[in-house]
Amino acid sequence: GDSVTQMEGPVTLSEEAFLTINCTYTATGYPSLFWYVQYPGEGLQLLLKATKADDKGSNKGFEATYRKETTSFHLEKGSVQVSDSAVYFCALSDITGNQFYFGTGTSLTVIP
C-alpha cells in the first residue's frame, strides 16, 4: 500500500545552517506530495506541495522537488531561523484522493 518514510529526528541545527529532511514514498500511480509543518500545540499547516514529477514546491525559503525516479520529496532550506523550530511532516495523497498518508514527522530545533 501507499506509505511515506521520513527521516527520523530530532534534528538540532544552529541558526543559518542548511536544512535537509529526507522523505521517500511508495505509491500506486502518481500521487501528489506535500510538506506540512506543526508548531507546538497547533494543527498542521501546509508548507508546500507538488502535484507532478519534477515540480518544485517552495514557500518561506523552503523547497522540495518531486523526484519520480528516486520516489523522493526531500525538504530543504538554505538558512534556518529559530522560528523554523517545529515538527515537519511529509505526506502523499493517494490516487483516489480520499486520504493522505503521513510520515512520522521530524522535529527540528534551531538554536541561536
Place this chain on the structure above:
Amino acid sequence: NAGVMQNPRHLVRRRGQEARLRCSPMKGHSHVYWYRQLPEEGLKFMVYLQKENIIDESGMPKERFSAEFPKEGPSILRIQQVVRGDSAAYFCASSLLAGGTDTQYFGPGTRLTVL
C-alpha cells in the same frame, strides 16, 4: 475566511464515557477528513466524508467510533465508551475538491485525554 474550526480544543473524559468532537470545515468546503495523532507518532487517516455521506472509513476502528457530516452543521466524530488508548489528538481537515491534488486544510485539533 475562517479556517477549519474544531471544538472543544481539549476534552477530558473518564473511561466508559462518550466523547464528541466537532469540526466545521472552511467555508465552501464539502469534503471532511478525520485523523488521529498518537503521542510521538504521525497522523493516521480515520475517515473521509462528504455532506451526508461516508466515502472512506477504512481507518476507523470497527467498534465504538462513528462519524457523520450532516447536511446542516458540523461534522461529528463520536467515540463511545472511551478507553485510555483513545487518548490522542484528533485533527479534522477539509478540502474544496475531491481528488489527490487538492490541499487539505487542517484545524487546530482536539486533544482528548481519557482518565
